[in-house]
Amino acid sequence: MSILDWFNKNKLKKTDQASRLDIPGDLWMKCPSCNDTLYLKDLEQNKKVCHCNYHFRISPEERIAMHFDNGSFEEIEPQIEAIDFLKFKDTQSYEIRLKKAKEKTKHADAILIGTAKLNHLPVNIGVMDFSFMGGSMGSVVGEKITRIIENAIDNKFPLIIFTSSGGARMQEGIMSLMQMAKTSAALQKLADVHVPYISVLCDPTTGGTSASFAMLGDINIAEPGALISFAGPRVIEQTIRQKLPKGFQRSEFLLEKGMLDMVVKRQNMKDTLSSLVKTLNPHYERVAK
Amino acid sequence: MKPLEFEKPLDDLYTKIDELKQLSQESNIDLSTDITAIEKRAEKMKEDIYSSLTPAQIIQIARHPNRPNTLSLAQLLCEEFTELKGDRCFRDDPSIVGGVGKLGPHRVMIIGHQKGADTKEKIKRNFGMPHPEGYRKGLRLMKMADKFDMPIITFIDTPGAYPGKEAEERGQAEAIARNLKEMIGINVPILTVVIGEGGSGGALGIAVANRILMLEYAVYSVISPEGCASILFRDASRAEYAAEKLKMTANDIVELGIADKILKEPLGGAHNEWGAIATSIKNALLEELDDLLKLSKEEIKNQRYNKFRSFGKFKEPKPA
């Protein structure tokens, strides 16, 4: 359902790019929130956060570089790839969509998983990639999330997943729906061995992703202003035939409604995460011995 | 009862038969040979129609207002069915119902979606589209079943979880997610029967089961074909095509390895005759319970976990 938002955002992105290209040199970027024109280098230095606190969407590589110790990320299972087992075709075949997404992102699918260090503490991480077919969850995303959870069950290091996803991948039909149950089931096993799981919800986290592993953190954190929902705003507006209030389904709204523990700015994310995993994980001491 | 669109030629024949019968009575002419001939033709036509249904037609049957529903099935299947209500947090959601009863020799908990029959009831039950409270009620009842060692049976029939403002405010995503996680830890067997529409996360939220059975004309999908068409094609009229592509019929779902078994419906669909389908559901459930109750609690949980763990189709190079 909320893949709708992905398509809307895709439309938006085109205009973003257009406004970006208006300016020669491609050194500037326009903030979609405050409309200010920002010097790209400054923006990068500020972890892609505008002075108005708008958090730009970023690639998994950027996120890993920002939040984990330099060079500590070791990817797991990069070779798992999607297949078009339903021979699904809408305006384009799934096969072609996959090919294009792989070329664009240089990734096999919409998530990277692996181990990393967080202020010297070993952790298991998953980082979703919205630019790969709207971060949608098909069999590969579901399998990789399950495997990183199993890795955490094994090594007893905390798990941190950064979500950014429009929900289930329609092109895989019912199989994508089942990934919601599969990932949630694995989290139940993780809970059995008392390993903490921190879910960091980034813009956007909707549909089948929010209604499974994203909402199941022992701690749920969101980046400011992220859209977090089950049904996307457009679907709701169509259903209830009303405009939704400003800020509806944004991080701050969810915090108020009791769905999140905290909203954390990108600049403070690393320290917040490392403090939490250090405090929560009962296994670090044993492993250190 | 209004006929489904593709049943109209059949309905016309039945009307004709009725007219002939009336004519024969009024005018005292013996038309029985003609009537029998047309009746035979009607039977043949019914068989033909029902043996070559398209996915879009199957969806119409799955959504038929006269489909058997959770509360009726609970009454037909169980002795002493007692409905239980409320999530103990916010309210009772009439879109998901539940209760306890005896199925053959077993004490069971029954939980399922309830769409409602007439307009008034449909509105009350929100057309079977639950709010978070519905999932929370479902989980409360499942935990009670676990506590009292009662197998759980869930009936699936929903267009999906309700995409509304209050549902979001009260944590629709969290409610469904929690059920997916916690159902894995339940120690008693869970059996799911998709009786009508298996609409996305709204269906899955009470369907993490050891066995998944589907009525012959039930469907199960990640998204409604209408939703899929309007998103991917930006054209709602492509729903029929989307219905084919999504592979959502009982045959497809079994072929993909998600559902375990199809329960055959009487010719013309279960909406014409609840008694027969209730019997076949009961027999199937008793058979599955016989199997599952031989397992230990740990084995029951593992079987359910391994079933869901195995779902997914992807390619991976063999390790060297």
Ligand SMILES: [Zn+2]
């Ligand atoms: Zn700004």
